[in-house]
Amino acid sequence: MNITRGFTGRPRVDDPGLPPGQYDAGDEWPVLSAEVTPDLAPADWTFRIDGLVADPRTWDWEQAHALPASAYEGAIHCVTSWSKFGVRFGGVSLDAFLDVVRPRGSATHVVAYAHTGYTTSLPLSDVTGGRAWIAWEYDGRPLPAEHGGPARLLVPHLYFWKSAKWIAGLRLLDHDEPGFWEGNGYHPRGNPWEEQRYSGD
Amino acid sequence: MPGRIGVSARTASVWRTATLTEIRRETPRVSTFRFAVPDWPGHVPGQHLVLRLVAEDGYAAQRHYSIASAPDDSGHVELTLDHVEDGEVSGWFHTVARPGDRIEVRGPLSGFFAWPGDRPALLVGAGSGVVPLMSMLRHHRARGLTVPLRLLVSVRRPGELIYAREFGAETTPVFTRSAPEGVAVGRMTAAHVAPIMAERPSGGWEAYVCGSNSFAEHASRLLVAAGQPVERIRIERFG
Numbered sequence: 483m484n485i486t487r488g489f490t491g492r493p494r495v496d497d498p499g500l501p502p503g504q505y506d507a508g509d510e511w512p513v514l515s516a517e518v519t520p521d522l523a524p525a526d527w528t529f530r531i532d533g534l535v536a537d538p539r540t541w542d543w544e545q546a547h548a549l550p551a552s553a554y555e556g557a558i559h560c561v562t563s564w565s566k567f568g569v570r571f572g573g574v575s576l577d578a579f580l581d582v583v584r585p586r587g588s589a590t591h592v593v594a595y596a597h598t599g600y601t602t603s604l605p606l607s608d609v610t611g612g613r614a615w616i617a618w619e620y621d622g623r624p625l626p627a628e629h630g631g632p633a634r635l636l637v638p639h640l641y642f643w644k645s646a647k648w649i650a651g652l653r654l655l656d657h658d659e660p661g662f663w664e665g666n667g668y669h670p671r672g673n674p675w676e677e678q679r680y681s682g683d
Numbered sequence: 684m685p686g687r688i689g690v691s692a693r694t695a696s697v698w699r700t701a702t703l704t705e706i707r708r709e710t711p712r713v714s715t716f717r718f719a720v721p722d723w724p725g726h727v728p729g730q731h732l733v734l735r736l737v738a739e740d741g742y743a744a745q746r747h748y749s750i751a752s753a754p755d756d757s758g759h760v761e762l763t764l765d766h767v768e769d770g771e772v773s774g775w776f777h778t779v780a781r782p783g784d785r786i787e788v789r790g791p792l793s794g795f796f797a798w799p800g801d802r803p804a805l806l807v808g809a810g811s812g813v814v815p816l817m818s819m820l821r822h823h824r825a826r827g828l829t830v831p832l833r834l835l836v837s838v839r840r841p842g843e844l845i846y847a848r849e850f851g852a853e854t855t856p857v858f859t860r861s862a863p864e865g866v867a868v869g870r871m872t873a874a875h876v877a878p879i880m881a882e883r884p885s886g887g888w889e890a891y892v893c894g895s896n897s898f899a900e901h902a903s904r905l906l907v908a909a910g911q912p913v914e915r916i917r918i919e920r921f922g
């Protein structure tokens with residue numbers, strides 16, 4: 483790294499909760515999406531899991547809500563450098579959905595896709611074991627459309643582009659198939675603690 | 684929704700040292716910074732790069748900036764930066780930077796907001812959101828392209844209109860706080876979009892919207908209401 487003449491930067495914060503290169507956005511929650519925010523009513527929302535599973539299936543809004551509720555409280559990290567702490571999401575653990583469809587042993591990756599056409603790819607192991615949710619509540623209220631409502635994928639231990647807004651489904655695969663940003667130079671996994679922002683990081 | 688071009692993973696990952704060669708003031712709060720970038724792999728209008736400033740203790744700040752210049756073989760790229768109040772990176776550029784300074788860049792990134800100059804382009808921007816759209820307009824001119832291109836740009840007052848001298852008949856500025864004599868004041872409305880939509884170029888418009896989140900929401904809703912298909916609206920939000 484070449485030092486930039488006269489650049490000191492903001493005072494360093496020693497915050498063990500903050501991944502490298504991130505800053506605390508406080509109360510702000512910037513919106514980043516490349517598509518038009520869809521006008522999607524809960525009654526029109528569906529969520530499907532197929533691909534390498536024993537029993538592919540589609541849930542509607544009510545069927546998804548009949549699964550056991552699960553919440554996430556903690557931080558989220560965006561690749562554009564902001565992190566947000568103490569966020570509270572409510573929904574259902576992805577494990578509850580996967581238990582129903584029963585992934586085959588050969589499944590290693592998933593492609594998550596949105597009702598808008600957005601896609602993102604993830605290792606299956608990153609969306610199992612209580613680390614991923616389908617979320618429809620934020621701070622005890624319905625998730626706003628610009629943040630992915632009526633429901634989004636939530637994978638808070640990875641950069642937030644993996645947490646597909648307006649989630650429509652997951653397809654289980656036996657290989658990695660790059661999604662929207664992964665095909666645009668972004669990292670296949672996106673672990674903020676290893677600062678995996680772009681491919682090659 | 685597919686990207687317009689592919690982006691090489693290798694290109695995205697290499698840091699290059701860029702040397703600042705020129706600073707040009709655009710408005711009281713906005714300047715253009717020209718860099719020589721050895722081995723710049725070239726870009727397509729609409730793409731952005733990632734820039735990094737490094738302090739002596741190794742602390743680094745990274746930000747994304749759209750490329751303002753048209754693709755050419757000069758070995759240079761231009762960025763246009765708004766001076767954000769207390770901005771860590773834009774503050775350094777506007778108060779410390781001078782020609783000869785070296786910084787690090789990587790990219791270009793994002794094939795999604797790219798415009799190769801093929802389809803009719805309907806460009807809608809606000810504030811510094813006009814930057815990637817300017818690269819498209821400049822490309823259109825430099826290549827003498829005949830495919831239609833229209834630019835709607837929203838700005839608070841005339842003195843804040845970036846690139847004002849370069850705009851021609853393809854551009855309609857919209858002034859939200861104060862306007863020159865005889866020009867209406869107010870935010871962008873269906874009336875600005877309708878005449879452009881009515882042109883119905885062959886193949887239809889590919890729309891590119893860039894600006895703050897609230898502007899992007901507003902402008903994209905206007906386009907959808909005017910009949911622009913959602914899958915042909917590409918949005919870049921500067922946050």
Ligand SMILES: Cc1cc2nc3c(=O)[nH]c(=O)nc-3n(C[C@H](O)[C@H](O)[C@H](O)COP(=O)(O)OP(=O)(O)OC[C@H]3O[C@@H](n4cnc5c(N)ncnc54)[C@H](O)[C@@H]3O)c2cc1C
Pocket residue numbers: 492505506507562731746747748749750763764765766767768769770771772773774811814815919920921922
């Ligand atoms: C794809 C893309 C393209 C872009 N293109 C352009 C462009 O062409 N021109 C342009 O001017 N901008 C562009 N931007 C915006 C740019 O990336 C920067 O966000 C902008 O320049 C502000 O950076 P900064 O370091 O000056 O300000 P920052 O220091 O990042 O401050 C911006 C805001 O963030 C908050 N903030 C940031 N860091 C901290 C911190 N450590 N502690 C507390 N608060 C903090 C502050 O509230 C402040 O108001 C683009 C953004 C994206 C995503």
